[in-house]
Amino acid sequence: MDTLSLILLTTISPLACFIIAIIFLVQQPRAAQGLVLFGSAISLLSAIGLLVQGPVEPLRFLWFQSGAIQLQFGFILDGASLMFGVVVAFITACIMLYSVGYMAHDPGKTRYFALLSFFAWSMLSFVYAVDLLQSFIFWELVGLSSFFLIGFWFEKPEAAGAARKAFLMTRVGDVGLFIGILLILQLVSNFDIPSLLDPQTGLSTQVSPGILNAITLLIFIGIMGKSAQFPLHTWLPDAMEGPTPVSALLHSATMVAAGVFLMIRLHPLFMAAQDTALIVLSIATFTAILASTIAMVDTDIKKVLAYSSISQLGFMLMALAAGSLFAGVFHLITHAVFKALLFLCSGIYIHAYHTNSMAEIGRSGGRRLKATTLGLIIGGAALSGVPPLAGFWSKEEIFAQLGHNGFNIYMAGAFLAAFLTAYYTFRMIFLITKPDQAPASDHSHPEPLNMKAPVLILTLGAIVLGFFGSNIAQGLGLIPQHHSVILMISAVGVVILGILIAYFDYGRDNAPRTGFISKIAPLDTLFTNKWYIDDIYRVTIVAITHALSRILHWIENHVLDGNYDRFGLGILRTGAKSTRVQGGWMQLYLGWAIILLAVVALYLGLQ
Amino acid sequence: MLEQAVIYTFVALVLIGGGLAAFSRQILYAIIGLGISLLGLAGLFLNLGSPFVAAMQVLIYIGGITVAIVFAMMLSIAMSIRPPNPDARKLGFAIACAVIFFGAVAHLIRGAQFQQIASPASEKAWSVGALGHALLTHYNVVFEALSLVLLLAIIGAILIARKA
């Protein structure tokens, strides 16, 4: 098949499934489920087909033209999008398969699968988008569909709140991105990504370094929102209220990955903007450490995984900001696989024991679920960076890049984050596999095959994917950084140290089962309270918004609606005589309008 | 000279009537003020060369509209007998708005140069016949639309004021 039909199949089939399911199959959840799975399989196969064909020139279609402005629509088919497209399609397919079991008894099954399909369509179209505006549209759609999926169980008030928080917070970032795009429109009137990136004629050659820094920084604000970087990260842990497969999808290959992927897409621009790159590097490093410290003390398995995602996203952005496209892509792909695996495992535990607490899962006999526990351990080890699993190779690449460019402070930060990662991951593993008391009764929950199969497939992926690093580099047309042996050894050393401390705290037979951090009380409190960031927001932004809206309400009732006593015009006496609040007094409206007109008229006359 | 005096009398009528309408607390006086002001305007219209419009102003505005307002006042008389409390602040605000607006507009008017025509148009152009002709040629749409508006106003007024 030719490239065009393949790419259309990849992107359109989820959309078609969504439309058909939502319109015709509301009453037939099984049919909807089958259809959506089928669509996802087609999408995956054609994405693989595209990858096999290899990179080709971008395809562009005119969407809209008027005068000088033309909006186009198209597909960029370079190494990064081809590979990541396959990853997205693959993980979506796995999660859909898994959802068949997970959502088996949910009444809103059709809606769920339709939304998943819609989500897949938005994300795939985003990945292949050739035009910046097109990217933005699908970026918004990714946010929109995750809004619905996070709030899928809308009977739970937490779910509704989390969905709203996620949407609002990522929108804060989106405004930044949107303004960045508007700046580009104003400066160069061109949204074609390949030509914007062109080293000879692209954006970086047309605008001054200051402007370029501003644009990239604005774009990065968008990335911060989507990829949950400090200080816009607090929506992500709350987003755990959605169904677990959704969390898996959100945190591995779609929602949060969109931010990183945007940076991958526009990587040359970020490299040209030196200051922005440094800011990104700092924020990413800080986020990586911050999130790991919170993950150290949290007890909810999904929350730990969520913070771990934030931290790993920090790693990816570090790699990109330090200059290595390859390291960023590589870690994005490996992380997608092992993080999806970990979430699916946690989903099986939650499904089986109806608790999110790691200690509870352990006590209920979590390790009896053999395949799941295997997946958890492999995935966890990959996340920690235990050689020779996937995470080891990609993290190694990041360290190498940081070392190569001499970013020593950031390197130290990265090592600290890697150590903490190993620690909290194995804390999780030990809490589940080595409970402090033997499981009381043995009511065995079989792992359904359709849930087990994706776990096993992803486990395999987490093991072998690391060895394809050179293929990925080749796909991107890049050469991997040379690994220095000292760096490798010290990285492994850090990981082993983390695992050992975790073993000491939680794993050995009469372990204290409290983290070492609890010995330093202030830090423990700080971490447990998530660095008080949510609270800071509550007392600042939320309070300001409420105050603002109260002020406006007051103005509406008192100034505009004309309670004379509060009316601050000098010639009017203020008195406490009539304090009743009068509303709806129309003459004051009119008077203000007249004064305004007079002032404008005078302004015109005096010109 | 006498002509000048007559014009200034009309101007005085317009302004005094307007002042009465604007400042009076008694509704009846305000309506009388409106009537006086409209009468003065009719005089000015006459002086500006248009007896027909002046006549219409007297007939429809003073004879029709003002009387209708008096009737409405009488139908809701219970409230208009008692003069509402004067509210100095509200009046102050209104005067401030009006003064600012007047200042701005007067400033602009004094600064403006209009292209005034040298001599007024012929007697024929000012005749009622010319007016009628223009109303039925130039402005036939306007004329039809106006009749429609009046029809709707009548239907609407009956409908709104009808007892439930």
Place this chain on the structure above:
Amino acid sequence: MENAILFAPELICLLMGLVLFFCTVLNRSYRTTRGIAIASGIAMIAACLWTLSLEGEPFFPGIYAVDFFSQLIKTVLAVGFLFVVIASANPLTVDRNGWLEVPLFFIFSTLGMMMMVSATELLTLYVAMELAAYPVYIVVALHRNADIGGESAAKYMVQGMAASAISLYGMSFLFGTYGSTYFSAISIPHAAAHPIFYLGLLLTLAGFFFKLGAFPFHFWAPDTYETAPHPVITFIATVSKIAAIGILCRLLSLAMPGGWESGHAQTALMWASVIAMSLGNLSALAQKDLKRLLGYSTVAHAGYVLLALQTFAEWGLTAALFYAIGYFAMSFACFLVICEIGRSEDRITIDSVSGLYKRAPFLSFTLLIGLFGLIGLPPTVGFVGKWFLFSAALQRGQFYLVLIAAINAAVALYYYLLIIRQLYWVEPATQNTIKPTPLIAVTAMATIILVIAMGTLPGPFWDMAARAARALIS
């Protein structure tokens, strides 16, 4: 005869209005009257489409222009009339004695608006404007509770009368500056010597700003939105908005050559735009009443449209027209749902839509799409439309203006999201389901399709708007 063809939409409007008048005289049932009104809406649409590409002047030259611009707006007005009549099935919030007359007043108001967008002369414009306004004053007063209806009509009318008096005063200056009431005689370059021209234009625009609910004449909007009967407010919020934007385009196109360079009018409009969008959005944040909230949101959207109009460029004009049509569809989607769920309630608070998802899935989906449009999310017309508006301002290099607008659009998300949350994530207070009649369902479907189609395939709609804008400028 040819003139009659040019005048066909208005003529049909007028004839059907008379038919409706006889219906009220003969006291037919409301079903019959509404059926006739629907038929007349369809006939009007057909007539508009038939005359869409015609050009000419059916009356005395210079008074009344039929061009692509006017016919396009008339088509939207006719569609709007049809939709509003369909939405006002069983309008319980209207005084039972006035049911029969409601379609009558709507159709004559539509006639006035149609004449408004074709008027090329001040007097015609003024009369058409009043013809469009008076029937609306009357229907606002026809609330089933005499006190509520009387109050809101009195407020609306006082503001309206004052605005049209100001407008009239402004027109007198326009007349004085050029010695003519014809638009063709009024031109900007000549005005450089006449600061009083700007006074006239400013005061004249005040009346239209009132219609549009734009700053500084927006004060009536929230109050009237809150209290007027639902079908009436649907009419005000959708149909009369289109007419107001249309006539604003026509008036500003007078200032098109040189309007940007001379600066004054542009500066004033720019500030009106900024203040309208900021004030509208911030005030909407604190609202509990759904209709009142939408009233403030109208103020904000008027600000967005002014953002494009203050560029005084063909592109901006096109963007404003495009957005006007899109806004019609988006806000109609919201108000249709309000009409449906609030048949017997005077006020619709945000809580009234709680859990509507369970009570009326399709209606809540319609409202959702409408809200997505108002938020400006792709793939609705709200996104593309805002994009066009913003890029119009960017082409004039007004980056900071667009920045304010973009931040405003983000703030707006907050209160729209409150409605969406109530819609989908709160348990309904009552369990009684609302089943829309097939006609209403089809209308809702058409609105949704329009919102999505304009968002995904803006090309044809844009071309129409561009053609209309060209017709206006040339």
Place this chain on the structure above:
Amino acid sequence: MTLEAYLLVGAALFSLGLIGALSHRNLIALLIGIELMMNAASLNLMAFNRFVVTDPTTGQIFVLIIIGLAAAEVAIFLSIILRIYRAYHDIDAEKLTKLSG
């Protein structure tokens, strides 16, 4: 009298109308104020008609139309006043406060 003088009288009349429309509590008085504002516009039109325009019919017709529309307007507004009066037995503008909320 010169054109400028007429225009100033018009502006003064408009401002008086404004005071009436902004300061009164009675709806009928509001209406009177607005009528004054409209008449100021009429005076302007007639003055321009006399001094600026070559064809004097336009301004006159404009004023006639204004008179006609004012009649329609007053009819509707007075009927609304009666409706309110029935509901409240009071036509005090400031008591129209039910709407605020």
